[in-house]
Amino acid sequence: MPRTAFDVAVVGMGIVGLAHAYWCARAGKRVVVIDRDARATGASIQNFGFITVTGQAAGDMWSLAKRSRDVWESIAPALSAPVEHYGLCVLAQRPEALDVLQSFCATEMGQPCEVATRSEIEKRYPGMPLGKSLAGLLSPFELRIEAPRAIPALVTYLQKEWDIALQTNTAATQIDGTTIGTSAGQIDAQHIIVCPGADFSTLYRERIGNRNLKKCKLHMMRLADPGFRLPFAVQSDLSLVRYEGYTALPEAPALRNTIENEQSDHLKHGIHLIVVQNSDGTLVVGDSHHYGDAPQPFYESAIEALILQEFERVLGIPAPPVLERWIGVYPWGETPYFVEAPAPHIRLVMVTCGAGMSTAFGLAEKTVHELLEHTP
Numbered sequence: 465m466p467r468t469a470f471d472v473a474v475v476g477m478g479i480v481g482l483a484h485a486y487w488c489a490r491a492g493k494r495v496v497v498i499d500r501d502a503r504a505t506g507a508s509i510q511n512f513g514f515i516t517v518t519g520q521a522a523g524d525m526w527s528l529a530k531r532s533r534d535v536w537e538s539i540a541p542a543l544s545a546p547v548e549h550y551g552l553c554v555l556a557q558r559p560e561a562l563d564v565l566q567s568f569c570a571t572e573m574g575q576p577c578e579v580a581t582r583s584e585i586e587k588r589y590p591g592m593p594l595g596k597s598l599a600g601l602l603s604p605f606e607l608r609i610e611a612p613r614a615i616p617a618l619v620t621y622l623q624k625e626w627d628i629a630l631q632t633n634t635a636a637t638q639i640d641g642t643t644i645g646t647s648a649g650q651i652d653a654q655h656i657i658v659c660p661g662a663d664f665s666t667l668y669r670e671r672i673g674n675r676n677l678k679k680c681k682l683h684m685m686r687l688a689d690p691g692f693r694l695p696f697a698v699q700s701d702l703s704l705v706r707y708e709g710y711t712a713l714p715e716a717p718a719l720r721n722t723i724e725n726e727q728s729d730h731l732k733h734g735i736h737l738i739v740v741q742n743s744d745g746t747l748v749v750g751d752s753h754h755y756g757d758a759p760q761p762f763y764e765s766a767i768e769a770l771i772l773q774e775f776e777r778v779l780g781i782p783a784p785p786v787l788e789r790w791i792g793v794y795p796w797g798e799t800p801y802f803v804e805a806p807a808p809h810i811r812l813v814m815v816t817c818g819a820g821m822s823t824a825f826g827l828a829e830k831t832v833h834e835l836l837e838h839t840p
């Protein structure tokens with residue numbers, strides 16, 4: 465590759481890198497995105513494509529998610545990957561879960577949400593399977609895109625609409641001032657933004673090492689079309705003891721106690737239920753959470769059985785056949801994300817929780833604004 469110069473070079477074409485590239489291009493910068501793979505294969509296409517606001521921790525994460533959600537909605541018409549469905553319904557199986565939902569609705573974050581009784585949900589969404597659910601939290605915020613379609617569509621959109629250059633099959637191995645050494649030659653850029661996802665060892669190994677990050681392994685699956693359209697994404701009681709937006713509520717410990725008694729295996733494997741639907745009717749269902757420094761790539765049928773047990777319990781229907789199974793991995797740390805400045809013109813950005821799809825655009829907007837303002 466001939467030596468080339470850009471205003472900004474972004475390492476990583478997952479959602480975090482792409483979101484930074486988007487805001488840099490919108491600021492009028494000439495941008496290149498570098499990735500070691502031919503196309504995105506990381507966490508950004510392994511996920512549910514669930515852009516979720518409700519359940520995020522209050523404050524910063526909630527604001528970033530709201531902003532990101534609005535950006536996804538504004539660009540979705542330009543992507544050849546539409547919003548598949550809007551909103552979320554957290555189905556309560558236990559009275560303790562209903563208490564958490566009601567308490568959440570009374571908070572600022574719960575404002576446009578409502579707790580609907582089972583019969584109200586049945587009336588509004590005929591045909592929606594509800595199992596033995598008592599009631600459900602209905603949130604209007606969420607939207608769902610199909611990540612394996614949306615991420616490549618976002619890359620194409622950035623290339624066509626914002627003239628972003630792409631340098632694939634290229635590992636960035638070293639940064640020296642404004643020069644990036646890559647496996648395909650050198651690239652010069654006034655600003656450099658590194659968004660390496662779960663690669664802890666190539667760039668800024670020491671800085672990343674100092675953060676004691678782990679890798680979180682998740683079990684995911686795609687199920688055959690169940691014969692109905694989901695009006696929204698679905699979660700259950702197990703999500704209420706996982707997401708900080710709920711676990712911070714005073715009613716959450718009682719629910720956790722009950723779940724510890726009744727579903728200890730689910731808690732042990734960090735299982736909670738998310739069900740979303742693709743345009744072809746198939747369902748994406750998960751997930752589990754196991755943490756380590758180098759998670760085994762193997763998929764366990766015992767974990768799958770626990771996830772499907774929750775699916776059947778909550779929706780009250782037999783799980784359709786499993787069509788695909790995969791392991792996903794994202795970086796996990798004590799803070800949900802971090803931004804470091806190894807030099808005034810460089811930023812290292814990592815989302816270190818399971819909410820990068822929901823927060824990347826908001827986070828990138830802030831980071832890019834701050835970077836370009838201080839080092840124009």
Ligand SMILES: Cc1cc2nc3c(=O)[nH]c(=O)nc-3n(C[C@H](O)[C@H](O)[C@H](O)COP(=O)(O)OP(=O)(O)OC[C@H]3O[C@@H](n4cnc5c(N)ncnc54)[C@H](O)[C@@H]3O)c2cc1C
Pocket residue numbers: 475476477478479480481498499500501503504505506507508509510511512513514515516634635636637659660661662663666667682684751791792793794814815817818819820821822823
């Ligand atoms: C199974 C699963 C389900 C999830 N569900 C959701 C969800 O529903 N909603 C949500 O908000 N979040 C979800 N998440 C989290 C979300 O997917 C991640 O937070 C997000 O995708 C992280 O994006 P990223 O760009 O940091 O990483 P990645 O998508 O992994 O991208 C990093 C990229 O950087 C490249 N790279 C790294 N180092 C170099 C280098 N030195 N040179 C060249 N290229 C390099 C890699 O090749 C890779 O393409 C989920 C994650 C998983 C795994």
